[in-house]
Amino acid sequence: MKDVNDKVFRALADSSRRRLLDRLYANNGQTLSQLCEDLDMTRQAVTQHLGVLEAANLIATQWRGREKLHYLNPVPLQEIYERWIRKFERPQLSALHKLKHRLEDDNDD
Structure with a gap:
């Protein structure tokens, strides 16, 4: 359990990742393109942040056709x-x- 909590705290330590969580809280089930809108981060940076959030189990993903949707957990x-x-x-x-x-x-x- 300690390792899981460490991952969550590490993921929450970054303001960009917290911003992504806030965006998912406001509008759950967004694509990468939707999450990238109005952020001053590259698509690659957003993808990396989403990877950290997913590793911490703070987000879950689901494929809908060719789109990958991101959901807050x-x-x-x-x-x-x-x-x-x-x-x-x-x-x-x-x-x-x-x-x-x-x-x-x-x-x-």
Whole structure:
């Protein structure tokens, strides 16, 4: 599992790859040509970034005739959230909740 998480974090470390994920989130199932539109990256660079994202299982591809469609796979992101983010967020939310109630109680006095 560690190796998989390392690949996901490595893939997410690059802003160009995050931009590609954002584009797939907004409009899933795009071709390489569609993903290249309005980006200042060469087609070759986009292809390389998509390869890293696919190796990290952040995207999946499917052939439709002669077109290769790219789809966002949110499962690894959810796993990262569950493993690394959620456990750190609970204590902070609890502390904010207690602080809110303390401040509200002070205002009632």
